[in-house]
Each structure stands twice: as structure tokens, then as C-alpha cells.
Amino acid sequence: MIFNSEFSGQQQHTTQPIVTGGSVIALAYKGGVVVGADTLCSYGSMADFKNVEKIAQVSKNTIYVSSGEFSDFQQVVRELAKIDRSALQYDDGVHPSPRDYGNYLARLSYKRRCKINPLYLQNVIAGFHNGERYLGLVDIYGTYLESNFVTTGFASYFCKAIISNYWNENCTLDQAKQVIRECFKVLFCRDCRAHDVIQLAYVDEQGTHIEQPERVETKWDFSGFKNRANEKLHTQ
Amino acid sequence: MLKHLYDTDCVTWSPQGKLFQVEYAMEAVKQGSICLGLKSNENVVLCSLKRQPSELAGYQEKQFKIDDHMAIAIAGLTADARVLCKYMRTECLEYKYTYESHHPVGRLVFKVAEKSQHKTQSGAKRPYGVGLLVAGIDPNGVHLFETCPSGNYYEYKCQAIGSRSQAARTYFESWFHLFEKSTLEQLILHGLSALKKAIMEDEELNERNVEVGILGKNQKFVHLNAQELKDYIAKLETFNANTQIQQE
Numbered sequence: 001m002i003f004n005s006e007f008s009g010q011q012q013h014t015t016q017p018i019v020t021g022g023s024v025i026a027l028a029y030k031g032g033v034v035v036g037a038d039t040l041c042s043y044g045s046m047a048d049f050k051n052v053e054k055i056a057q058v059s060k061n062t063i064y065v066s067s068g069e070f071s072d073f074q075q076v077v078r079e080l081a082k083i084d085r086s087a088l089q090y091d092d093g094v095h096p097s098p099r100d101y102g103n104y105l106a107r108l109s110y111k112r113r114c115k116i117n118p119l120y121l122q123n124v125i126a127g128f129h130n131g132e133r134y135l136g137l138v139d140i141y142g143t144y145l146e147s148n149f150v151t152t153g154f155a156s157y158f159c160k161a162i163i164s165n166y167w168n169e170n171c172t173l174d175q176a177k178q179v180i181r182e183c184f185k186v187l188f189c190r191d192c193r194a195h196d197v198i199q200l201a202y203v204d205e206q207g208t209h210i211e212q213p214e215r216v217e218t219k220w221d222f223s224g225f226k227n228r229a230n231e232k233l234h235t236q
Numbered sequence: 237m238l239k240h241l242y243d244t245d246c247v248t249w250s251p252q253g254k255l256f257q258v259e260y261a262m263e264a265v266k267q268g269s270i271c272l273g274l275k276s277n278e279n280v281v282l283c284s285l286k287r288q289p290s291e292l293a294g295y296q297e298k299q300f301k302i303d304d305h306m307a308i309a310i311a312g313l314t315a316d317a318r319v320l321c322k323y324m325r326t327e328c329l330e331y332k333y334t335y336e337s338h339h340p341v342g343r344l345v346f347k348v349a350e351k352s353q354h355k356t357q358s359g360a361k362r363p364y365g366v367g368l369l370v371a372g373i374d375p376n377g378v379h380l381f382e383t384c385p386s387g388n389y390y391e392y393k394c395q396a397i398g399s400r401s402q403a404a405r406t407y408f409e410s411w412f413h414l415f416e417k418s419t420l421e422q423l424i425l426h427g428l429s430a431l432k433k434a435i436m437e438d439e440e441l442n443e444r445n446v447e448v449g450i451l452g453k454n455q456k457f458v459h460l461n462a463q464e465l466k467d468y469i470a471k472l473e474t475f476n477a478n479t480q481i482q483q484e
């Protein structure tokens with residue numbers, strides 16, 4: 001028998017993600033926070049699972065999404081939901097705030113990074129608590145940042161310029177949503193692992209609202225495509 | 237208290253349904269010197285009478301800071317109190333490390349109560365011989381809890397435990413309806429007035445044997461220093477409990 005050492009009983013270390021989720025973009029607006037993510041999980045370069053609703057509600061006023069290894073994302077959702085549920089046993093009505101979740105995830109990620117077995121994720125935690133909006137980013141190393149806008153994955157390269165130009169922290173919900181839709185249009189055009197169906201969710205004073213997935217408008221009926229001007233040149 | 241049958245250990249019930257070892261532990265709390273606490277909508281104040289083992293000795297501290305937002309006053313076995321204090325401080329630190337926020341007060345008291353109950357259900361252990369008054373502020377509001385060696389805990393508007401605490405409780409019963417809206421200064425003066433009711437005839441309150449700790453929504457836990465104590469004790473002479481103002 002040949003034992004492949006990769007599959008022996010030893011502890012494995014995550015070296016590469018297998019099933020991955022795409023970029024996440026989150027913006028604060030006047031009165032809350034809105035988060036957008038596409039509904040694709042890629043298996044390498046294959047667009048394998050095309051209608052995955054990724055935005056997880058971990059408590060009444062907190063939502064969580066991440067890009068990266070999807071199984072790690074699912075495990076983190078379980079861990080965070082565990083905290084909220086175990087709060088019930090104390091009978092005191094005190095629930096973790098969004099910031100508590102953000103810090104907890106940062107400690108978790110850092111611990112895994114120190115064991116050289118990371119949670120292969122860039123995480124976004126968004127919420128609204130005590131009249132204050134909250135938006136936090138935790139990366140694969142356990143770095144913790146709070147900010148008014150947050151992007152993960154390719155969005156960090158393509159979308160920051162769009163966000164700078166068209167968004168400010170006191171815009172309306174619809175304005176912020178529109179900026180996120182524009183960003184995902186650009187991502188669909190330029191990021192090979194992006195998808196044109198996205199899901200938006202926002203948290204405000206009333207609680208969390210996770211919307212149905214929607215398709216971003218993209219334009220493919222350019223005359224160049226329709227008339228195939230390039231091809232004519234080559235065949236003539 | 238007379239000796240009873242069925243009181244050898246914690247794992248023996250009496251026919252009347254009592255655990256005598258636990259009750260004896262509560263006696264240890266009643267023998268400790270008095271400490272009391274009272275709260276308003278914004279602040280909690282802890283007042284204690286410190287004991288001096290001999291003239292050569294210092295006074296035994298009775299109030300300990302657990303975290304910026306929480307403090308305890310103890311009555312009973314100081315050594316046992318130290319163990320619980322260390323436990324509470326460690327829990328607060330770990331919570332802060334994980335969540336970057338303050339440990340909810342009720343939750344920590346619950347943990348202490350569970351720890352205390354554990355000691356009442358074993359043949360080889362004895363209950364903690366100390367009662368705590370836990371003052372704390374958290375998102376749920378302003379809190380004052382009492383813990384017992386039995387593992388029970390209660391939330392109070394004001395409470396006094398230890399030696400001659402009934403006199404202080406009687407004072408509270410008359411005036412506690414005013415505390416909710418009292419200012420910090422009025423709360424301190426009420427606390428010291430209650431403390432005064434509980435001292436012996438030949439004793440007096442002074443800045444050496446009194447300990448006052450204050451906690452507020454915008455006030456981290458802090459002890460009053462000797463000068464402040466002197467001033468407040470002096471103000472006691474002219475403090476009218478009903479109107480809560482200084483009379484001339």
C-alpha cells in the first residue's frame with residue numbers, strides 16, 4: 001500500500017483555498033451600513049455554485065460576509081452564532097454588539113494565523129448598535145480595522161476609486177446601494193472570478209434587512225460585439 | 237447559634253431541608269464588618285467600615301476594583317474574598333481580551349454564584365465564607381448585586397451586609413425611594429448616614445476607618461481619598477435625609 005502523506009492522520013495546514021467566494025463591498029451610509037457580495041462560489045476557475053446567498057445574519061443587529069475559502073466562512077458563521085446563542089443561558093438580555101463579534105473574529109483569526117493554519121478569509125462584519133453604525137474588516141492574518149467603507153479581494157484594487165468619487169459617509173441608502181452596484185459591474189468586467197448576480201443587505205436602527213439576489217446591469221450589445229468588426233478584418 | 241445534628245458536611249441535609257454548613261458559612265458573612273451599597277440612575281456607591289486588628293496594624297481594605305466598570309465590597313473571610321476577587325478580575329480581563337468590551341455585570345455575578353454553589357455540593361469542599369456586594373455599570377444599566385456563600389445572588393437598589401447591618405437596612409427602608417434621582421454627593425451622604433447607624437456607641441466615623449468607592453456611567457471606579465472622606469463625614473452633621481440638602 002502506498003500512503004500518500006498528504007492524506008495521513010496528521011494535522012493539515014490550509015495552504016490554498018478550494019471553493020472561494022468573491023469580493024465583498026460594504027459602505028456606511030447615513031443611518032446604517034450596507035453590504036454587497038456576489039452569489040458565486042468558484043471551484044478554482046470554474047463558476048461552480050452560482051446562487052449562493054452568502055450574507056449571514058449572526059445576531060439581530062449584525063451581519064457577516066467574507067471572501068475566501070467558503071467552508072471556513074461556513075464554520076465562522078457557526079462559531080459566531082454560537083456566541084449569540086450561549087448568551088441566552090445567562091438570562092440577562094445582554095447580547096454581543098457588532099464590535100464584540102468583530103473583535104472575537106480578529107482574535108480567532110490571529111490565533112489560527114499563529115498556528116500557520118489560517119482561516120483563509122477576509123471578513124466583513126457590519127452592524128448597528130446603540131445608535132451607532134459599525135463596520136469592521138478582519139483579514140487572514142487577524143488584522144482588525146474599523147472603517148466607514150470596506151472592500152475585500154479584487155474590489156480592493158478596482159473599486160476604491162469608484163467609492164472615493166461617488167460615495168460619502170452621509171449619503172442615503174439608495175446612493176450607497178447604487179455605488180455598490182456600479183462596483184460590481186466593474187468587477188464583473190474585470191475580475192475573472194466575479195459574477196453578475198449580487199446580494200445586498202443593510203443594517204439600520206430597525207434591524208437587519210437582507211434583500212433578494214439581483215442581477216447587475218451589464219452592457220454587452222456594443223456594436224463591436226454585434227457587428228464582429230474584428231472578425232471581418234481577419235477573414236477578408 | 238447552637239450546634240445541630242446533620243451539620244458535619246455539605247452533603248448532609250437536615251430533616252427540615254437545611255444544609256447547615258452553608259448556613260454556618262452565611263454566619264461568617266454576618267460576623268464581618270459592615271459594608272453597604274446604594275445606587276441611583278447614574279451612580280453606585282459602596283461604603284464600608286474597616287476593621288483594625290490591633291492598634292499597631294493598618295485597617296483591612298474591604299473594597300476592590302474588578303475592572304473600570306465594576307467593583308466589590310466584601311464581608312467575611314478576607315482570604316476567601318481574595319480568591320473570588322482574583323477570579324472576577326481574570327474573567328473581566330479575558331472578556332476584554334476577546335471582545336474589547338466590558339464584562340456584563342450580571343453575567344459575572346452569575347459565574348461567581350455558580351462557583352460558590354459548586355462548593356456546597358461536595359463532600360470534600362467548604363463554601364466560601366464571604367459575601368460580596370458587586371457594583372457595576374453595563375449596557376443594561378446601573379447594578380448592585382449581593383452574592384452569598386450559598387450560591388444565591390440578588391439584585392438590589394441598596395443593601396447592607398455584615399455586622400449590625402440591620403440598622404443600615406432600616407435607614408435604607410426609610411429613604412431608598414429618593415435614591416433613584418439622587419446626585420452622587422447625596423448618594424454618598426446617604427451611604428455614610430446609613431453606615432453611622434451601624435457603628436457602636438463608642439466608635440466614630442473618620443477618614444481612616446471608612447472606605448467609600450464610587451462608580452458611575454461616566455466615572456470609572458475610584459476610592460475617595462482621605463481629604464474627601466473627611467469633608468463628607470463633616471457634612472454628615474448637617475445632612476437632612478429627607479430633603480437631601482445641607483441644613484444650616
